[in-house]
Amino acid sequence: xxxxxxxxxxxxNSRVRARRAALFDEEDYxxxxxxxxxxxARYMExxxxxxxxxxxxxxxxxVDLIEYALNRNLAKHFHDLLSWADGRLYTQIATYLRKxxxxxxxxxxxxxxxxxxxxxxxxxxxxxGEFSGNLLDQLAAAGSVGEIVELxxxxxxxxxxxxxxxxxxxxxxxxxxxxxxxxTFYEHLLDGIDENTVDRNSPQGLYxxxxxxxxxxxxxRNALRLSRTGTDLDPDEYFIEGGKLFERGELPGLVGNFEQxxxxxxESTYGEDLEEALAKLEDADSLIQFEQALDAALLEYSDxxxxxxxxxxxxxxxxxxxxxREVENIRAIARGREVGLSVExxxxxxxxx
Amino acid sequence: xxETLPEVANIVLQEGTEAAAEPxxxxxxxxxxxVGLAALGTGYAQRGIGAAxxxxxxxxxxxxxxxxxxxxxxxxxxxxxxVSLFLVL
Numbered sequence: 001x002x003x004x005x006x007x008x009x010x011x012x013n014s015r016v017r018a019r020r021a022a023l024f025d026e027e028d029y030x031x032x033x034x035x036x037x038x039x040x041a042r043y044m045e046x047x048x049x050x051x052x053x054x055x056x057x058x059x060x061x062x063v064d065l066i067e068y069a070l071n072r073n074l075a076k077h078f079h080d081l082l083s084w085a086d087g088r089l090y091t092q093i094a095t096y097l098r099k100x101x102x103x104x105x106x107x108x109x110x111x112x113x114x115x116x117x118x119x120x121x122x123x124x125x126x127x128x129g130e131f132s133g134n135l136l137d138q139l140a141a142a143g144s145v146g147e148i149v150e151l152x153x154x155x156x157x158x159x160x161x162x163x164x165x166x167x168x169x170x171x172x173x174x175x176x177x178x179x180x181x182x183x184t185f186y187e188h189l190l191d192g193i194d195e196n197t198v199d200r201n202s203p204q205g206l207y208x209x210x211x212x213x214x215x216x217x218x219x220x221r222n223a224l225r226l227s228r229t230g231t232d233l234d235p236d237e238y239f240i241e242g243g244k245l246f247e248r249g250e251l252p253g254l255v256g257n258f259e260q261x262x263x264x265x266x267e268s269t270y271g272e273d274l275e276e277a278l279a280k281l282e283d284a285d286s287l288i289q290f291e292q293a294l295d296a297a298l299l300e301y302s303d304x305x306x307x308x309x310x311x312x313x314x315x316x317x318x319x320x321x322x323x324x325r326e327v328e329n330i331r332a333i334a335r336g337r338e339v340g341l342s343v344e345x346x347x348x349x350x351x352x353x
Numbered sequence: 354x355x356e357t358l359p360e361v362a363n364i365v366l367q368e369g370t371e372a373a374a375e376p377x378x379x380x381x382x383x384x385x386x387x388v389g390l391a392a393l394g395t396g397y398a399q400r401g402i403g404a405a406x407x408x409x410x411x412x413x414x415x416x417x418x419x420x421x422x423x424x425x426x427x428x429x430x431x432x433x434x435x436v437s438l439f440l441v442l
Contacts, residue, residue: 018408
């Protein structure tokens with residue numbers, strides 16, 4: 001509820017675990033991939049998502065209804081998470097949930113750039129972060145990307161955004177702006193934690209461990225994408241500091257050589273967790289499959305950590321990741337059904353652990 | 354807490370006073386302290402379990418019975434301390 005007082009991981013842990021258990025499982029997904037969008041919405045109405053589907057059902061229908069209900073439900077759950085937590089736990093969860101501030105900022109930038117109406121942008125927001133409703137409204141109503149950059153001044157994202165904006169004006173692509181936002185988010189995650197002194201078995205240390213894994217995985221993903229597409233973009237520009245797998249300045253050498261990069265990942269501490277994913281990558285040559293395996297591995301890794309040390313933030317993070325994954329899965333199913341993909345094709349898109 | 358320890362020890366042993374022959378805390382007093390410490394231990398254990406149990410019950414009220422049982426388990430600590438009180442006296 002507030003950042004003061006001592007943290008209450010026991011309480012948060014047991015509530016989060018109950019909700020984690022209530023998420024859709026393989027069985028549910030198997031049913032969902034065989035349904036049409038209307039049926040999916042009806043199915044969701046009988047679960048967790050009842051309130052949202054009912055609230056939005058009058059205004060939207062089909063895939064839109066599902067999508068907005070998912071976003072709203074996600075925001076509700078994460079808001080709950082914050083209202084349970086106290087003390088340092090609250091601060092850590094709040095920092096982690098800034099992920100959605102980054103998402104919202106990017107949504108606003110993309111929306112304004114593509115000329116979407118302020119209402120459309122508003123429905124795409126996930127109101128789970130730190131930004132106030134007021135700021136979000138202003139962002140959605142902004143007339144130009146420049147205005148958004150101005151509005152973001154004073155938040156954590158201001159750093160690096162000006163530079164990115166200059167680049168945006170020059171080339172008229174959104175990538176630099178989005179990258180700047182993502183980078184700021186990840187680099188702020190590790191604020192206030194000293195990597196060298198923290199005890200690996202303390203809650204603080206485990207928090208660091210999960211976050212480093214996430215940063216490393218993001219770096220792996222970016223590196224592999226760049227390596228696969230063979231562009232001459234500078235990988236250092238996409239590099240996020242704070243992970244333990246790569247050092248700054250190391251990537252440009254690795255990205256040029258795909259085999260060497262894969263070998264490097266295989267030999268790292270994540271080698272075992274990513275074994276399956278790497279095998280798939282080499283067989284199928286498909287980056288999508290690998291990225292899904294990467295997501296699944298991160299999910300399993302955070303789960304494992306939450307079992308080793310339940311009285312820490314790990315279970316909360318593993319829940320946040322799992323919930324996000326569920327929302328993405330359902331969205332993939334709904335979108336897939338809408339455009340008429342086959343059951344097998346949709347199943348390939350799902351990340352189920 | 355730690356700074357006051359010498360004084361506490363003084364009282365317990367009644368050193369340097371005229372009543373040196375008579376310790377300030379006898380069997381009954383020592384037993385009472387033991388029970389009190391056991392109660393502190395129980396309370397500390399129940400703090401965590403209770404918080405978790407309330408969380409679980411809030412999510413699903415079916416958990417009420419098992420939550421209650423688990424919360425009561427540390428009570429054994431104080432019961433055993435209580436038994437030893439009778440053994441000492």
